Amino acid sequence: MVSAVGDQREAYQLAVDARDPRFDGVFYVGITTTHVYCRPCCPSRLAYDRHRRFFDSAAAAERAGFRPCMRCRPELAPGCATALAAVSRLAQVASQRIAAGALNGRSVADLARELGVSERHLRRALEREVRVSPLELAQTHRLLLAKRLIVDTDLPMTRVAYASGFQSLRRFNTVFRAQYRMAPSALRRGRKIAGREDGSLRLTLAYRPPLAWDSLASVLPREAKVAIDGQRGIVAVANSAADHQLVVTISESLLPVLMPLIAGLRRVFDLDAEPAVIDAHLSAGGLEDLVARWPGARVAGSFKGLEGAQPDDFPTTDKDLLARAERWRPWRAYAARLLELAGQLDHR
Known part of the structure; x- marks a missing residue:
């Protein structure tokens, strides 16, 4: 649970309100009255302050026995790069790899070995x-992805299970029922789902607004x-600005x-960036x-290897540009x- 006390807890309460x-x-x-956990922007009726508990991750909320809100x-929800930046490099890298499926069909010992630490050290760092x-953490990522695929696609449950990182349909059903207290098929019951076209799958990737889409797409x-x-x-990627999300069309061959x-x-x-934090920092430093x-x-990454840039690492060979930007670390x-962008505009 988030150690939200004093001003921080009040800020979270105000954000939810x-x-x-x-x-x-x-x-x-x-x-606490429904044992459901929500995003701060949930449109459902607001609960009383005394009935709210705050968590810094979906995994922490599920560990405490809360189920994800259906609304x-x-x-x-987008990820939180700032939260990961606040933890050790080991916990940060391990969390990112687990989110990318590093423990699907593999052990914690395997991941620890790749990271050059003992299994015990890795477990203690994340805990x-x-x-x-x-x-x-891995189970929460699998379950939430499975929930997305059940609700947003017409994929058969077997394909949902394997695409979500489960190693068998039986294990998927067991874990889903134990965590969410319902059968996976119950989520899809009564829902109208658009069929797939041309062997492709459509999903959405949320981000925190604003998003300078034109400069990113350039x-x-x-x-x-x-x-x-x-x-x-x-x-294929398109921006749905009104919904604060990218709409991604994916070949079914990429399901595994x-x-x-x-x-x-x-x-x-760079969808996990927090523009409110970044823009405020840059504005205060003279870039308003x-x-x-x-x-x-x-900061765009590269489709080659699906790599992303870091807040301190701008992909350029322009040393003068980097020298000018140095003062705005991190x-x-x-x-x-x-x-x-300003330089490109000036040279038109």
Whole structure:
């Protein structure tokens, strides 16, 4: 649970009361009367303050016995790069790899070996800093992805199970029933789901507004061929600004690597950034005019390997640009992007 006390707890209460989208994915609120956890922007009727518990991740909320809200759907919330940046490098990298499916069919010992630490050290790092075990974190990611696929697609349950990282349909059904107290098929009952076209799958990737989509799209293709672990397919991306989400069309051939694909796309389009925090920092440092011109500017990654840039790492060989952006650490990459955009405009 979030150690939200004093001013921080009050800020979370105000964010929930205002349904503030800037806090979407930054924290989750559990309602003790219903044992459901929600996004801060949930449109459901507000619970009394005394019935709210705050969590810094969906996994922490589920560990405490809360189920995801069926209305705001926590599985659709953006990630929180700032929260991960606040933990140790080990916990950060481990969390990112687990979100990308590193424990699907593999053990915690395997992941620890890849990270160059002991299994015990990895478990303790995640328990201490993310407040859940590696297996609990992995299970939450699998269940929430499965929930998305059940609600948003017409995929058969067997394909949902394997695409979500489960190693068998029986295990999927058992875990789903135990955690959510319902059968997977119950989620789909009575829902109208659009069929798939041309062997493709359509999903959404949420982000916190604003998003400077035009500047992002100027350096990234709207459609690209990708390859992950031997699986190849096409990914097409469009922006739904009104809904604060990207609409992604994915070849069904990429279903076996859906978890790493989604994690990779979030990195490439920098969807877990917190523009309110970044823009405020850059504005206070003297870039307010550029922030006003391109609010929510993101640092694009690369479809090659589905890699994302880091806040301090701007992909350029322009040493002068990096030198100018140096003063805005830890958000140097965002400052460099704004300065680059301004330079491009000046040279037209």
